[in-house]
Structures are given as C-alpha cells and as structure tokens.
Amino acid sequence: MAEQELKASKDIWVFAEQKNGRLAGVVYELLEPGRRLAARLGGKLAAVLFGCGVARTAEELLSRGVDVVYKVDAPPLAHYNSWLYPRLLEKLVREEAVPPHSILIGATYAGMDLAPAVAARLGAGCSAHCVRLDLDEQGNLLQNVPGFGGAVMATIVTPYVRPQIATVRPGVFPAPDFAPADKRGEVKEFAFTFPGAAPVRVLSVKQEEYTGVPLEKAEVVVAGGAGVGSREGWAKIEELASLLGAAVGATRPAVDAGWAKEAQMIGQSGKTVRPRLYIGIGISGDIQHIVGIQDAQKIVAINANPRAPIFKMADYGIVADYQEMAPLLCAAVAQAKNTQTNK
Amino acid sequence: MKPLHCIVCVKPVPDFSAHAVEFDRQTKTVRRENVPTIINPLDKNALEAALRLKESYGGKVTALAMAPPFAEDILREVLAYGADEAVLLSDRVFAGSDTLATSYVLAQGVKKIGAFDLILAGAASADGGTAQVGPQLAEHLGIPHVSFVTSLTRATEDTLELTAKTEEGTVLLELSLPALITVSREINEPRTLALFGIVAAAAKPLRIFGAADLEVDPARAGERGSPTRIAGVFEVSLARKGEILPAAPETAAFLAQKFKEWGVL
Ligand SMILES: Cc1cc2nc3c(=O)[nH]c(=O)nc-3n(C[C@H](O)[C@H](O)[C@H](O)COP(=O)(O)OP(=O)(O)OC[C@H]3O[C@@H](n4cnc5c(N)ncnc54)[C@H](O)[C@@H]3O)c2cc1C
Numbered sequence: 358m359a360e361q362e363l364k365a366s367k368d369i370w371v372f373a374e375q376k377n378g379r380l381a382g383v384v385y386e387l388l389e390p391g392r393r394l395a396a397r398l399g400g401k402l403a404a405v406l407f408g409c410g411v412a413r414t415a416e417e418l419l420s421r422g423v424d425v426v427y428k429v430d431a432p433p434l435a436h437y438n439s440w441l442y443p444r445l446l447e448k449l450v451r452e453e454a455v456p457p458h459s460i461l462i463g464a465t466y467a468g469m470d471l472a473p474a475v476a477a478r479l480g481a482g483c484s485a486h487c488v489r490l491d492l493d494e495q496g497n498l499l500q501n502v503p504g505f506g507g508a509v510m511a512t513i514v515t516p517y518v519r520p521q522i523a524t525v526r527p528g529v530f531p532a533p534d535f536a537p538a539d540k541r542g543e544v545k546e547f548a549f550t551f552p553g554a555a556p557v558r559v560l561s562v563k564q565e566e567y568t569g570v571p572l573e574k575a576e577v578v579v580a581g582g583a584g585v586g587s588r589e590g591w592a593k594i595e596e597l598a599s600l601l602g603a604a605v606g607a608t609r610p611a612v613d614a615g616w617a618k619e620a621q622m623i624g625q626s627g628k629t630v631r632p633r634l635y636i637g638i639g640i641s642g643d644i645q646h647i648v649g650i651q652d653a654q655k656i657v658a659i660n661a662n663p664r665a666p667i668f669k670m671a672d673y674g675i676v677a678d679y680q681e682m683a684p685l686l687c688a689a690v691a692q693a694k695n696t697q698t699n700k
Numbered sequence: 701m702k703p704l705h706c707i708v709c710v711k712p713v714p715d716f717s718a719h720a721v722e723f724d725r726q727t728k729t730v731r732r733e734n735v736p737t738i739i740n741p742l743d744k745n746a747l748e749a750a751l752r753l754k755e756s757y758g759g760k761v762t763a764l765a766m767a768p769p770f771a772e773d774i775l776r777e778v779l780a781y782g783a784d785e786a787v788l789l790s791d792r793v794f795a796g797s798d799t800l801a802t803s804y805v806l807a808q809g810v811k812k813i814g815a816f817d818l819i820l821a822g823a824a825s826a827d828g829g830t831a832q833v834g835p836q837l838a839e840h841l842g843i844p845h846v847s848f849v850t851s852l853t854r855a856t857e858d859t860l861e862l863t864a865k866t867e868e869g870t871v872l873l874e875l876s877l878p879a880l881i882t883v884s885r886e887i888n889e890p891r892t893l894a895l896f897g898i899v900a901a902a903a904k905p906l907r908i909f910g911a912a913d914l915e916v917d918p919a920r921a922g923e924r925g926s927p928t929r930i931a932g933v934f935e936v937s938l939a940r941k942g943e944i945l946p947a948a949p950e951t952a953a954f955l956a957q958k959f960k961e962w963g964v965l
C-alpha cells in the first residue's frame with residue numbers, strides 16, 4: 358500500500374456517540390487524547406454527532422472545547438444503525454477536501470461495529486481497543502492494543518493510509534475536567550439525504566435495570582469469581598461491597614452461574630475499572646479478567662489456593678476460604694467505620 | 701418458508717485457555733508451538749445458530765476459513781458438528797493479512813461459494829479479538845450486518861428479527877436477507893460432538909482454494925493489502941508486591957487500617 362499518496366489534514370475526529378441526546382461516557386474520555394493529539398499536530402479537534410434532536414448535545418460538545426461539531430440530525434439516526442452510520446461517516450470523510458488525520462471511536466458495542474465498517478468502506482486501517490495513543494516522528498498514530506487476551510501489547514501503525522481509525526477502550530483515558538473554552542467552536546450541519554429504506558431497522562430498545570453503583574465510576578470494586586460457589590455466597594460479596602460503598606464486579610463464570618449480570622463482568626470482554634481499591638474474591642486471576650483491573654491503585658485478593666495466579670498481581674493476598682475471611686473483613690470494616698464516626 | 705444457505709466463518713485459534721500465553725523475549729512473539737489449535741469459541745455459537753436454522757427450515761451450512769493448510773483438521777471438526785461443506789482459503793499470498801485484508805479474502809471466498817442467505821461469524825476471536833472481520837466482510841460484500849447478536853428468529857421469508865447487545869441492555873432489530881450477523885455467547889449453547897458426526901465428516905466435501913482460484917487481487921491480500929502494521933510487541937508485566945497475609949482476624953484489622961490509609965474508608 359506504499360504506493361498510495363498520503364494526504365490528510367491535521368485534524369482529529371472523535372465519534373460522539375449519544376443515546377437519547379446523552380453522550381456516551383467514553384466520548385468525554387476520547388476528548389483527552391483527541392485534544393492532545395490535535396494540539397501536537399497543530400490541527401483541530403472535531404466531533405461527529407449523529408442523532409435525532411441533538412442540538413443541545415452539539416452545544417455541550419462545544420462547551421467542552423471541541424472546535425467543530427459535524428452534525429447530522431434526523432429521525433432514522435436516533436439509535437445506532439449499522440447500515441446508516443458507517444455510510445454517513447464515510448460520506449463526511451469523503452466530502453472533506455482531505456481526510457482527517459485520525460478518527461477515534463469508543464469501543465462500545467456501537468463503536469466496535471461502526472469503526473471496522475467505515476474503515477472497510479474507506480479502505481483504511483483500523484486498530485481495536487486501544488489503551489494508549491501517541492505519535493511517532495513521521496506523525497503516524499501509534500496505537501497500543503492488547504493482544505492474546507491482554508498478555509501482550511502490540512503497537513499498531515498505519516503508515517500509508519489516512520484517516521487512521523482507532524477504537525478506544527472505555528475506562529482507559531480519564532475524562533478531562535470540564536474546562537470552558539475561551540474560543541468557541543462551530544457546528545457544521547449536514548442534511549440527511551438517504552436513498553431508499555435501510556435493510557437494518559431498529560424496532561425497540563430495552564434497558565436493563567441495574568441499580569448498584571456503576572462499575573466504571575466506582576472508587577471501590579468488590580468482585581467475585583467461580584470460587585464464591587453459590588448464590589448464598591454471593592450475598593456475602595454484596596454485603597462486603599455495601600459496607601464499603603463499592604460496586605460489585607464479576608468474572609465470566611460468576612456471570613454464567615447467574616449470580617451477577619453481564620453488565621457486571623470485568624475483563625477482556627467486559628468492563629475496564631480503575632478504582633482506588635479492587636478486592637477479588639474466589640478469582641483465579643486469568644489474564645482475560647486481569648486486563649480489566651490493571652489500573653486499580655490497590656489490589657487485594659482472597660483465594661483458597663496459595664498458587665492462584667492472582668496473588669502475583671495483588672498488592673496483598675490472603676490465602677483463605679472466603680467464607681471464613683469475608684465475615685472477618687466485614688466486621689473489621691464495620692468497626693473501623695464506627696471508630697471513625699465516634700471521633 | 702424457503703430453505704436457507706448459511707455460511708459460517710470459522711477461525712482456527714491457539715487454545716490459550718489450557719496453555720498460559722508465553723512470550724518469547726528474543727523473537728518478541730507469542731510462542732505457539734505445542735499450543736493446540738481449536739475452533740474459535742464464538743464460532744461454535746455461530747455454527748450452532750446456523751445448524752438450528754437448517755434444522756428448522758432446511759438448506760445447507762457451509763463453513764469458511766482463511767488459514768494455513770493445517771486448518772483442514774479444524775474444518776473436518778466443523779463438518780463433524782454438522783456443517784455440510786467446508787471451504788479453506790489458503791495461500792502464501794494471504795499471510796500477514798490484517799482484518800481488512802482477511803475480510804477481503806473471505807469476501808472473495810464467499811463469491812466463489814456462490815448464492816447464500818446468511819453469513820454468521822463470531823463476534824470476536826480469542827487471539828486477535830478485534831471484532832472487526834464480521835462487519836468488514838459485510839461491507840466488502842455490500843450486504844447489511846448486525847454485530848453482537850444474542851437471539852435470532854426468522855420473522856418472514858426474507859427478514860430476521862434479532863436482539864443485539866448494548867451497554868444498557870439489548871436492542872431489537874429487523875434485518876433483511878441476505879445479510880451477515882456476528883454472534884455473542886448468549887445466543888445459544890453449542891452442541892457436543894457426536895461419534896456419528898465424526899464418521900460422516902470424512903465423506904463430506906472440503907475444498908481448498910488459493911489466490912488463483914479466487915480472483916484475489918494480490919495487492920489487497922496479505923501484508924501488501926493490510927493498511928495496519930505491527931510496529932512492536934511487548935510483554936505486559938502485571939506483577940505487584942504480592943504480600944501474602946494469613947487467614948486471621950488480625951489480617952482483617954490490618955486491611956481495614958490500610959483501607960483508611962488509601963482513603964477508601
Ligand atoms: C475470548 C475470551 C474472553 C474472556 N473474557 C473474559 C472477561 O472479560 N472477564 C472474565 O472474567 N473472564 C473472561 N474470560 C474467561 C477467563 O478466561 C477465565 O475463565 C475466568 O476469568 C476465570 O474466572 P474465575 O477466576 O472466577 O474462575 P476460576 O478460574 O475457576 O477460579 C476460581 C478461583 O476460586 C478459588 N476458590 C475456590 N473456592 C474458594 C473459596 N471457598 N474461597 C476462596 N477462593 C476459592 C479457586 O482457588 C480458584 O482460584 C474469557 C475467556 C475467553 C476465552
């Protein structure tokens with residue numbers, strides 16, 4: 358592909374995924390690398406916003422310091438549509454005199470679908486689930502992605518094709534603090550003109566109720582694995598979590614057993630958490646789970662098997678049957694909280 | 701309703717659930733020798749979904765893989781599960797393909813196979829895990845697709861009703877055929893291998909095609925056709941202090957004290 362001519366602007370585009378006008382959490386996180394890369398390149402930070410009735414959402418993006426919002430507002434775009442969105446994004450890229458340097462897309466279910474589809478339409482490269490983004494001397498985007506479940510990290514470059522497209526794992530980049538911009542960006546509105554009926558149609562959207570503390574934002578996460586053994590045991594995990602004001606996380610076997618919801622799964626195919634404290638109970642420490650907790654400031658593990666791999670990755674490990682240890686820990690935490698309030 | 705021809709994309713992957721990933725610091729690659737090759741776990745769900753459609757409506761299931769010649773064994777296994785035919789795309793020219801080049805070669809394979817109603821792929825592979833090949837294959841073929849499908853019913857002769865995953869729950873969609881879907885684990889419980897299946901598989905057709913058989917543009921396949929490059933691979937060390945504490949009330953008290961120090965209590 359070396360023969361291809363390399364023409365691109367210095368602009369970074371961020372896909373501003375929204376649901377009912379509310380931006381997905383990862384969009385705020387994308388603004389950090391987006392702003393940093395655009396500044397280093399000397400280009401603009403743009404947001405691509407598709408939706409229905411999203412004028413307010415565009416305003417919010419501007420207030421977050423985005424230079425340009427490319428907006429398409431139409432009823433068929435209310436929800437992510439795997440036929441319409443890739444075609445629209447392709448059109449926006451092609452309507453520019455030169456394509457953007459890079460497009461950053463959150464690795465949400467919608468983003469993981471949109472990014473490869475639009476990349477294929479453009480014949481562009483696409484990296485998956487980036488955890489670090491940087492630039493090399495030639496101005497290529499260095500895209501660090503986990504491989505083999507997270508055991509290794511690979512650096513991907515796309516030297517000969519623009520735009521460079523990357524999906525970014527939610528929960529990896531911290532959302533920048535809200536800083537009102539001194540200079541105001543602009544909204545560029547595009548009409549939705551689409552021939553014919555889409556062969557993919559959204560009929561309805563079902564929200565699952567999950568009432569606990571959201572994992573992504575939790576300061577403390579208490580997670581349970583297969584070693585918890587039963588629904589009664591799981592109640593002990595939840596009790597400890599509630600004492601600590603923690604979110605409850607799970608490994609895949611714990612989700613499969615029905616003790617926890619899919620939305621509580623941490624790891625390669627689940628969520629990334631970055632709490633101040635993570636407590637793993639009855640979890641062996643398989644790489645597919647550990648990749649989701651590596652950014653935790655402190656890791657404490659309780660496991661009955663002294664050779665469990667999680668002990669090597671923990672700050673403190675307790676070799677114990679959790680049925681014995683969890684109540685002790687609950688008691689100690691309760692007592693510590695009491696002495697605190699008595700002071 | 702008319703019978704359906706389903707094509708299932710099957711990726712042979714190293715089985716790292718039984719063997720820990722070992723990194724060779726000299727060559728900066730993951731050691732693959734002595735690691736057995738298996739059917740990518742989610743592709744078994746894709747195969748199961750296709751077999752169930754065939755059981756309900758009749759038709760045919762064709763398995764499709766792009767891989768080195770040793771993958772024949774994996775395709776025999778797929779035939780043993782109940783697929784009717786298998787196609788292996790194998791050529792030196794395909795080596796080093798990224799997802800764009802892989803999906804292009806697979807698209808040429810699909811064109812060679814001919815008319816179809818539905819292509820099924822896993823949502824993601826266990827080794828690459830990009831979740832990109834499915835949507836890209838659909839784009840190369842110009843057909844609609846839905847990713848992360850958790851359930852599927854045939855609504856009419858030419859449409860499927862699907863649920864697919866979102867962060868908050870699920871979305872209900874209608875999809876016109878011919879189309880492609882990528883499946884999530886929740887869609888079904890794959891069947892186990894039966895002895896008669898293994899016997900029957902030996903007699904089923906397994907065709908192997910190279911670049912010349914497929915009208916593959918060599919500039920779009922393999923490393924040449926891959927816009928992305930791997931500039932480096934490095935090992936990730938997740939090791940921490942790993943201080944071991946005994947199972948005792950003192951440990952609980954010690955940790956509660958630490959929690960205070962760490963500002964979480
Ligand atoms: C492609 C792919 C993607 C995956 N994605 C994910 C993912 O995102 N997240 C994820 O979690 N997994 C994922 N997995 C699964 C992953 O490989 C592991 O199987 C899983 O993380 C193991 O979960 P576990 O530690 O709960 O169970 P196990 O490995 O079975 O460990 C249970 C542990 O509990 C301990 N134990 C038993 N009894 C007690 C007791 N009474 N007290 C204390 N300890 C006890 C045991 O010693 C053991 O170490 C994925 C797998 C694949 C192939």
Ligand SMILES: Nc1ncnc2c1ncn2[C@@H]1O[C@H](COP(=O)(O)O)[C@@H](O)[C@H]1O
Pocket residue numbers: 709710711712740742743746764765766767799802806820821822823824825826828829830831832833834
């Ligand atoms: N080389 C391949 N041959 C056949 N199918 C593949 C191949 N690579 C990927 N796939 C399909 O695409 C899915 C997603 O793979 P990936 O994009 O690597 O995560 C897999 O589950 C397979 O169904």
